[in-house]
Amino acid sequence: MLRRVRVILASIFFILITLLFLDFTGTLQKIFGWMAQIQFLPAVLAVNVVIICLLLLLTLFFGRIYCSVICPLGVLQDVFGWMGKKARKNRYTYSKAKNWLRYTVLGIFILAIVFGIASLVALLAPYSSFGRIAQNLFSPVYLWGNNILAHFAEKADSYTFYHKDIWIRALPTFIVAAVTFVVLLVLAWRNGRTYCNTICPVGTVLSFFARFSIFRPVIDKSKCVNCNLCVKNCKASCIDIKNHKIDYSRCVVCGDCISKCKKDAITYTSRRFKEETVEGTPKAGMERRSFIATASVLAASAAVARAQEKLTDGGLAPVVPKEVLKRDTEITPPGSVGMNHLTRHCTGCQLCVAACPNNVLRPSSDLMTLMQPRSSYEKGFCRPECTRCSEVCPAGAIKKISREEKSSIQIGHAVWDAGLCLPMTEGVNCGNCARHCPTGAITLVEVDPLEEKGPKFPVVDEAKCIGCGACEYVCPVRPISAIYVEGHQQHKLI
Numbered sequence: 001m002l003r004r005v006r007v008i009l010a011s012i013f014f015i016l017i018t019l020l021f022l023d024f025t026g027t028l029q030k031i032f033g034w035m036a037q038i039q040f041l042p043a044v045l046a047v048n049v050v051i052i053c054l055l056l057l058l059t060l061f062f063g064r065i066y067c068s069v070i071c072p073l074g075v076l077q078d079v080f081g082w083m084g085k086k087a088r089k090n091r092y093t094y095s096k097a098k099n100w101l102r103y104t105v106l107g108i109f110i111l112a113i114v115f116g117i118a119s120l121v122a123l124l125a126p127y128s129s130f131g132r133i134a135q136n137l138f139s140p141v142y143l144w145g146n147n148i149l150a151h152f153a154e155k156a157d158s159y160t161f162y163h164k165d166i167w168i169r170a171l172p173t174f175i176v177a178a179v180t181f182v183v184l185l186v187l188a189w190r191n192g193r194t195y196c197n198t199i200c201p202v203g204t205v206l207s208f209f210a211r212f213s214i215f216r217p218v219i220d221k222s223k224c225v226n227c228n229l230c231v232k233n234c235k236a237s238c239i240d241i242k243n244h245k246i247d248y249s250r251c252v253v254c255g256d257c258i259s260k261c262k263k264d265a266i267t268y269t270s271r272r273f274k275e276e277t278v279e280g281t282p283k284a285g286m287e288r289r290s291f292i293a294t295a296s297v298l299a300a301s302a303a304v305a306r307a308q309e310k311l312t313d314g315g316l317a318p319v320v321p322k323e324v325l326k327r328d329t330e331i332t333p334p335g336s337v338g339m340n341h342l343t344r345h346c347t348g349c350q351l352c353v354a355a356c357p358n359n360v361l362r363p364s365s366d367l368m369t370l371m372q373p374r375s376s377y378e379k380g381f382c383r384p385e386c387t388r389c390s391e392v393c394p395a396g397a398i399k400k401i402s403r404e405e406k407s408s409i410q411i412g413h414a415v416w417d418a419g420l421c422l423p424m425t426e427g428v429n430c431g432n433c434a435r436h437c438p439t440g441a442i443t444l445v446e447v448d449p450l451e452e453k454g455p456k457f458p459v460v461d462e463a464k465c466i467g468c469g470a471c472e473y474v475c476p477v478r479p480i481s482a483i484y485v486e487g488h489q490q491h492k493l494i
Helices: 002-022 040-045 049-062 065-070 072-087 099-114 118-124 126-155 171-191 194-198 201-210 256-260 271-279 286-304 339-345 351-355 388-392 432-436 470-474
Strands: 215-219 266-270 361-363 373-375 409-416 442-446 456-460 483-493
Touching (some): 002 065, 002 126, 002 351, 040 049, 040 126, 049 065, 049 201, 065 201, 072 194, 099 118, 099 201, 118 126, 126 351, 171 194, 194 201, 256 266, 339 483, 351 361, 351 388, 409 456, 432 442, 432 470
Antiparallel strands (some): 215 266, 361 373, 409 483
């Protein structure tokens, strides 16, 4: 019963969280966006006290249920471990906890948060690691399948599916995601939850509370025959059968040991009934009642976390690919307040990158802010009416803003390069930048004041420009636009 309920809940969480990164329409965010908000590190960085307390209480009551049900990276490791079981059964062994490694990694992780070393935080955070894998590895496969369906739908004059571009937003992030995937696959295939119990900082934090959990697996010495089946199937390597002890700081309450024990010597019960369980028959129905309570806590988390509002929007069709511009100051998305705020709160999970309907956001390649979102306008521009990234961010790195607020947030300003502009170099009229500017910040002025119908060049009013990048995107000059946006370290209200 325990294992079955855990597998069902874990499957639901894993599938729906994965779909948050794959669903480019934004439809699922309204219903299931709360699943991203109840991830541990995003809740901590967002200072979401209610969610943090719920997760800690969940651990104090039932052990590390978070790691085996809610955390998508933990469930992914279980999938890899299940695949490994098909190759060789009963392959795990007991090993002592490597506390020196766990606490060292946790200490480094805390220091990285305190000193704002965002790239290190993003590398170690489990939810962020899964987000990169989903966005960079799962999403292209998903979009490829979508495009196949769109092709056949077009043949049948149907618009149920539509084509989406498949492209690598940042090569360094793609490489990090691929390496993480391979490392997790090898570790989980061979040794189960090695990553969770030696590297993952969230697992280490929860292990402090799991030691004192009320409900836990308990070994009945009078029934145990030391067959070692529980040890050989414990993915956390935490069962010391010689001493009939379980290291609850590492146990993820997967239920595998209970289902494998042929003598019913292991039961999931409360500490209050521990002595009675060890000496005699365990209380009937305890397993079912404990997991009904687990489901209730999860439902409470869902009620507290607010669902995200659905917004659907599309960008302009790209004309010709442009080169990625090297800006003096990178552009951060509206709602991120500025570079410093984003750096300190962003987990690099890539959910905003996946949700951006205009192909504007892509992961940073800078070493100190690796994998955090940056705006770039080669494939689209930041439409003033779109607030999708601010709605999906679970960590508060991009604060939720309204459409009205977004239209008054200046994330950068346009800069004109006379040496590239067509009216100056070719003597022809253009005016694309002025026609597409949503705030009217660009005015066209005659190159020759004496020639009324002659070519005109753009003049930017920085007081009106919000840095949306519409001018840069529609500029016909290739490979670098004649007008482009420079970011602001701190956003302004205009």
